[in-house]
Every structure is written in structure tokens, then in C-alpha cells.
Amino acid sequence: MGTLTYDGTTIEFEDRVLAHLHVVIVNKLRRRESFSMSWRDAVETGDGRSAIWLDASIPLYFKFSGSRPPVIDREWIELLAESAAGSSGLIVTDETGEPIRAGLVVVGSERF
Secondary structure (H helix, E strand, C coil), rough: CEEEEEEEEEEEHHHHHHHHHHHHHHHHHCCCCEEEEEEEEEEHHHCCCEEEEEECCCEEHHHHHHHCCCCEEEEEEEEHHHHCCCCEEEEEECCCECCCCCCCCCCEEEEC
């Protein structure tokens, strides 16, 4: 599991998902485009949905657990990029458009 840390919140995604998000997010922020990103919460954190507002002025850190970069699926990138450009923002989905669950990293006994 890799992590995305943004404004003090750390979210866990599988490395392959994180690599695809990395491409889409960096491309949007490089153009100075702010947008929201949402995902399904892991069952352990309540099975709801979470969202963040991404802006180039807030530090963002991608940490991959594996040392080898995964193969990037261009069609998946296009699906995610279309989502990011829409009014609902980037909705984290798999290659088929199904929502992906993500977990928040536990700090002490609290979840953030």
C-alpha cells in the first residue's frame, strides 16, 4: 500500500492506483487547476465517502511501497482525467469505473 499525504491527512491506496492518481493530479496541478478528489472509505473507517480539495499551494506527498513503477494504463488515465475535469471532481475508480476504497492512516488511536 502506498500513501498520499495532503495537508496533514494520509490516505492509503494500492501502488497501482496511486501511480495513476499521481499522473492525473500532477497534470492538473501543474496547470494550476484546483479540484476535488473523492473516494469510498474502507469498511474499517465507516464505509462512507471522503473528499479533499486539491490545490497547488498545499504540499502533496506520494509514497509508493514498491520500488518498481507499475505499467500505466492510458485508458484508465483518461477515465480519471475526465472525472477530474467534471463538476464532481476526481472520483477514484478502477479501470472499469468502479469506485475504489481507500483507508486513512491511523495516528495513535485516532483516524484522520
